[in-house]
Amino acid sequence: MQTLIAFWNILKKDIENYYLKPPNISWGIIFPLSWTLMQLIRSPGNIGIVELLPGLMSMSVLFGTTSMLAVTITFERKGRSFDRLLLAPISISTLVFAKILGAVLFGIVNAFVPVVFAAFFINLSGVNWGITVIAVILIAITSALLGLLIAISAKEVFEAQTFSNFFRFPMLFLCGLFVPIAKLPVILKPISFLLPLTYGTDILNGVITGNSIFGTIFNIFIMLVFAALLFYLCQRNIKEKWIL
Amino acid sequence: MGIVNVTNLKKVYGEFQAVNEISFSIEQGEVFGFLGPNGAGKTSTINMMIGLSKPTGGHIMIDGIDAIKDIKQVQKIIGIIPDENNLYDEMNGFNNLCFCASLYGIPKKEREKRAMELLEQFNLTKAGKRPFKAYSKGMKRKLTIAAGIIHNPKILFLDEPTTGIDVESARQIRELILDLKKQGKTIFITTHYIEEAERICDRIAFIVNGKIVKIGTLTESMENVEGEHKIKLQLNSSIKDMKEELENSFVNCRVEIPDENSCLIISKERVALFPILQLLDNKGISVYEAKAIKPSLEDVFVKVTGIEASKLKKEKEKAGK
Numbered sequence: 079m080q081t082l083i084a085f086w087n088i089l090k091k092d093i094e095n096y097y098l099k100p101p102n103i104s105w106g107i108i109f110p111l112s113w114t115l116m117q118l119i120r121s122p123g124n125i126g127i128v129e130l131l132p133g134l135m136s137m138s139v140l141f142g143t144t145s146m147l148a149v150t151i152t153f154e155r156k157g158r159s160f161d162r163l164l165l166a167p168i169s170i171s172t173l174v175f176a177k178i179l180g181a182v183l184f185g186i187v188n189a190f191v192p193v194v195f196a197a198f199f200i201n202l203s204g205v206n207w208g209i210t211v212i213a214v215i216l217i218a219i220t221s222a223l224l225g226l227l228i229a230i231s232a233k234e235v236f237e238a239q240t241f242s243n244f245f246r247f248p249m250l251f252l253c254g255l256f257v258p259i260a261k262l263p264v265i266l267k268p269i270s271f272l273l274p275l276t277y278g279t280d281i282l283n284g285v286i287t288g289n290s291i292f293g294t295i296f297n298i299f300i301m302l303v304f305a306a307l308l309f310y311l312c313q314r315n316i317k318e319k320w321i322l
Numbered sequence: 323m324g325i326v327n328v329t330n331l332k333k334v335y336g337e338f339q340a341v342n343e344i345s346f347s348i349e350q351g352e353v354f355g356f357l358g359p360n361g362a363g364k365t366s367t368i369n370m371m372i373g374l375s376k377p378t379g380g381h382i383m384i385d386g387i388d389a390i391k392d393i394k395q396v397q398k399i400i401g402i403i404p405d406e407n408n409l410y411d412e413m414n415g416f417n418n419l420c421f422c423a424s425l426y427g428i429p430k431k432e433r434e435k436r437a438m439e440l441l442e443q444f445n446l447t448k449a450g451k452r453p454f455k456a457y458s459k460g461m462k463r464k465l466t467i468a469a470g471i472i473h474n475p476k477i478l479f480l481d482e483p484t485t486g487i488d489v490e491s492a493r494q495i496r497e498l499i500l501d502l503k504k505q506g507k508t509i510f511i512t513t514h515y516i517e518e519a520e521r522i523c524d525r526i527a528f529i530v531n532g533k534i535v536k537i538g539t540l541t542e543s544m545e546n547v548e549g550e551h552k553i554k555l556q557l558n559s560s561i562k563d564m565k566e567e568l569e570n571s572f573v574n575c576r577v578e579i580p581d582e583n584s585c586l587i588i589s590k591e592r593v594a595l596f597p598i599l600q601l602l603d604n605k606g607i608s609v610y611e612a613k614a615i616k617p618s619l620e621d622v623f624v625k626v627t628g629i630e631a632s633k634l635k636k637e638k639e640k641a642g643k
C-alpha cells in the first residue's frame with residue numbers, strides 16, 4: 079500500500095509537471111503531425127497512407143518517450159531533486175517503473191495521433207486494434223527504458239538530448255519505419271535485428287499492412303525479452319552509477 | 323551501543339581517501355555534531371549513512387538495522403535534510419511537502435494535514451501557494467527542513483542546515499532543531515559553524531581530512547584542552563613587579579600579567595586561592611574578582627585540528643555567497 083502511494087504520486091507528479099506542460103504536448107503532437115502531413119503531401123494516393131502509418135506510429139512513440147524521459151531525469155538529477163527518489167523507502171525497480179510509466183503513457187497517446195489523422199483518409203476497419211495496442215505499449219516501454227538508460231549515462235541535459243538523438247535518428251532508418259529492412263544494405267541488417275523497435279514496427283506492419291517479416295507472437299516475445307533486459311540494465315546501472 | 327553505530331567507515335574516490343576509517347556512535351535522543359572545514363568528509367559520511375553512496379569499507383548500524391545491507395528499511399525511519407535545497411522548483415510549497423510525504427507512503431488526508439501544520443510551524447503558510455523557485459534562500463532552507471521531517475522520522479540527518487542564510491533565519495532553524503530534540507528525535511548534524519555546534523550539540527566530533535580527531539561532550543571537549551587551569555584576578559593596581567615573588571611563593575603556579583589591573587594564575591593542578599589572596603592583601607592590593615577561564619570551543623577546535631578558527635569563518639562566508 080505504501081509503495082503504491084509513492085508509485086502513484088511519482089507518476090502523477092511527472093504527468094502534471096512534464097507531460098501535460100504545453101511545450102511537451104506540442105512537441106509530442108506537432109512533430110508526428112507535421113511528419114504525417116509531409117508524408118501525405120509527398121505521396122498522394124490512399125495506398126501510401128496505409129503503408130506509412132506503422133512507421134509514423136513507431137516514430138511518434140519513439141520521439142515522445144526517449145528524449146522526454148532522458149531530459150526530465152537529467153534535469154531532476156542536476157537539481158538534485160532526484161536524490162529524494164533514491165532516498166525514499168521504495169525499491170529501485172518501483173522507482174524505474176514509476177518513472178517510465180509516465181513516458182510510456184505519453185508515448186501511447188502520441189502513437190494514436192497519426193492514426194486519428196489517417197482515419198480521415200483511409201478505412202481502418204480491418205485493423206486488429208488489440209494487437210496494435212499491445213505493439214504500441216511494447217514500443218513505448220522499450221523506448222522509455224532506452225531513454226532512462228541514456229539518462230543514467232548523461233550528466234547534462236544537452237548530453238541527454240544529444241545521446242537520444244544519436245540513437246533515435248538512425249533507428250528511424252534502421253528499424254523498418256520508412257525503409258523496408260529488406261532494402262537496407264547487407265552490412266546494416268544485423269544492426270536492425272539488434273534493435274527492439276524493428277520488432278515492434280514489424281508487428282504494426284503485420285496488423286496494418288499485412289506485410290511483416292516475423293510472426294506476431296515471435297515479435298511480441300522478442301519485445302518482452304528486450305524490455306526485461308533493458309529493465310534489468312537500468313536497475314543495475316542506477317545502483318552502480320547513481321549510488322556512488 | 324547507541325541508536326547509530328558506525329565502525330571503521332571508509333570512502334575512497336579513485337585514489338583519494340575522503341573518509342578514513344572513522345568510528346562513532348550516537349545515543350538515542352542526542353544531538354551529535356560533525357564539525358569540520360570544507361572537504362573534511364562530512365557530506366561523504368552522511369551520504370554513506372543514508373544510502374546515497376556506497377562505503378568502501380566499514381559498518382553502519384542504524385536502529386539495529388544494517389544500513390549497508392538493508393538501506394531501504396533504514397530509510398523508512400530517517401529524515402534527511404541535504405546540504406542543497408533540492409525540492410521541485412515548479413511546484414508550490416504545499417505540493418512539495420505533500421509529494422515528499424507520499425514517497426513515504428503517507429495517505430493523502432494525513433499528508434495534507436501534516437503539510438499544513440508544518441507550513442504554519444515554519445511561518446510559511448502564505449508562501450505555501452507560491453512555487454519553490456520564488457522562495458528566498460532562508461525560506462527554501464526551512465521548507466527543505468520541513469520536507470525532511472514530514473514523515474515524522476526517528477533519526478534526522480542535517481547537512482549544514484544553516485549555511486548561507488541570514489542570522490535571523492539561522493536562529494529560527496536552530497530553535498527548530500532544539501524543538502525536534504525535545505520531541506525525542508536523534509539528530510546528526512554537520513556544520514562548520516563553531517557557535518552552532520556549541521549551541522545545539524550534545525556531543526561533537528571534530529573531523530579533518532576524513533579523520534575524527536576528537537570526539538566528546540562539550541564539557542569533555544572544553545576541559546583541559548591545554549592541560550592547565552587558569553584563574554583570572556581583577557585587581558585595583560598593577561602587580562608587574564610582584565610576578566617573581568608570587569611565583570616563588572607558589573611554586574606550582576605560573577603568573578601572567580595580561581594588562582595593568584589583572585593577572586592570570588596558571589597551574590597544572592587546581593590551587594587554593596586563599597593564600598594568594600592573602601599575600602596580595604598584605605601588599606595592599608585588593609582583589610575584586612576571581613574567574614576561572616575556560617577555553618572556548620573555538621580554542622578547542624584550533625588546538626585539536628590545527629586549523630585557525632578564522633580560516634573556518636572565511637570558508638563559511640565563501641559558502642554563504
Ligand SMILES: Nc1ncnc2c1ncn2[C@@H]1O[C@H](COP(=O)(O)OP(=O)(O)OP(=O)(O)O)[C@@H](O)[C@H]1O
Nearest residue numbers: 322335340358359360361362363364365366367514
Ligand atoms: N563524487 C566524488 N568524487 C571524487 N571526490 C569526491 C566526491 N565527493 C566528494 N569528494 C571529495 O571528498 C572530500 C570530502 O568531501 P565532502 O563533500 O564529504 O566534504 P564536506 O566535509 O562535506 O565539505 P563541505 O563543508 O564543503 O560540505 C573532498 O575533498 C571532495 O572533493
Ligand SMILES: [Mg+2]
Nearest residue numbers: 364365366405
Ligand atoms: Mg558537505
